Amino acid sequence: MELLPLVCLCLLSCSGETSAAGDGVKVVVEEDSDAVLPCSPSNKEDMTGKLFDWKKDGQKEVFMYDSGIHYNNGRPGQDELFKGRVSHFQDQLKNGNASIKIHNTKMADSGNYSCDFPRLQPRQTFNIELVVGQVLRDRTGENIPGAAPRPIINILKMTKDWILLQCEAHGSPPLTVEWKDRAGYTLDAEERKESERGGRSYITVKITVTKTDNYSCVATQKDISHQIAAVIPMHIQA
Numbered sequence: 114m115e116l117l118p119l120v121c122l123c124l125l126s127c128s129g130e131t132s133a134a135g136d137g138v139k140v141v142v143e144e145d146s147d148a149v150l151p152c153s154p155s156n157k158e159d160m161t162g163k164l165f166d167w168k169k170d171g172q173k174e175v176f177m178y179d180s181g182i183h184y185n186n187g188r189p190g191q192d193e194l195f196k197g198r199v200s201h202f203q204d205q206l207k208n209g210n211a212s213i214k215i216h217n218t219k220m221a222d223s224g225n226y227s228c229d230f231p232r233l234q235p236r237q238t239f240n241i242e243l244v245v246g247q248v249l250r251d252r253t254g255e256n257i258p259g260a261a262p263r264p265i266i267n268i269l270k271m272t273k274d275w276i277l278l279q280c281e282a283h284g285s286p287p288l289t290v291e292w293k294d295r296a297g298y299t300l301d302a303e304e305r306k307e308s309e310r311g312g313r314s315y316i317t318v319k320i321t322v323t324k325t326d327n328y329s330c331v332a333t334q335k336d337i338s339h340q341i342a343a344v345i346p347m348h349i350q351a
């Protein structure tokens with residue numbers, strides 16, 4: 114039993130040696146922004162003449178630096194997904210900074226990255242998780258096939274107390290269509306019709322509104338991060 118504290122201590126410091134500072138870090142960014150994945154060997158030694166290797170999910174080559182030769186100056190082997198999108202911090206290498214920056218992140222970049230110093234004694238490997246959050250926005254300018262165009266709103270009926278509105282949208286499925294008020298609350302639909310033809314989803318949603326507000330019909334295609342809305346201001350006398 115007397116040995117136990119020693120064993121614990123050793124386990125702690127041993128795991129501290131091989132996977133120290135920066136390990137288990139989670140980096141969260143929004144799509145289309147840049148992400149810095151931090152990494153340094155535990156003794157912060159000068160990396161200029163050393164080797165470090167970044168991989169994604171244990172297999173994809175993200176960035177390798179070996180004594181000045183790396184993926185941005187001729188070294189072959191980088192995964193297509195990362196070509197021209199990853200840089201290191203050259204002026205920080207002397208401080209033991211082996212961090213990388215991934216430019217213009219995509220949701221497909223999400224995953225578990227490893228930063229490896231295979232030639233250090235003992236070898237050091239750090240794990241960094243990258244989460245790229247989805248940003249829904251109008252992507253009609255990006256020429257994505259099947260992206261929904263702006264929905265069309267029609268006023269079907271109007272009385273002094275209420276107005277019946279209809280929204281029509283179409284695009285490749287899965288497509289969702291919702292009515293929202295100006296505060297962004299989803300409104301209960303009066304009637305909803307969905308059909309599919311020619312690989313497109315056609316959706317019509319009606320609502321009755323009884324309050325003066327700006328009403329929007331929002332079409333969303335989460336799989337392509339596309340969202341587009343039409344807005345109609347409504348004035349109710351009562």
Ligand SMILES: *[C@@H]1O[C@H](CO)[C@@H](O)[C@H](O)[C@H]1NC(C)=O
Pocket residue numbers: 135149151152153202205210211212
């Ligand atoms: C490495 O340098 C970059 C750029 O200056 C900085 O953003 C990052 O925090 C540094 N990382 C570490 C682990 O020192």
Ligand SMILES: *[C@@H]1O[C@H](CO)[C@@H](O)[C@H](O)[C@H]1NC(C)=O
Pocket residue numbers: 223224225242
């Ligand atoms: C990354 O690893 C963590 C912990 O092992 C796991 O929970 C998570 O699902 C992984 N993320 C991805 C995108 O593979």
Ligand SMILES: *[C@@H]1O[C@H](CO)[C@@H](O)[C@H](O)[C@H]1NC(C)=O
Pocket residue numbers: 295325326327346
């Ligand atoms: C509707 O939107 C317009 C333009 O943004 C704004 O001026 C107006 O106050 C809004 N109306 C209501 C009822 O929120």
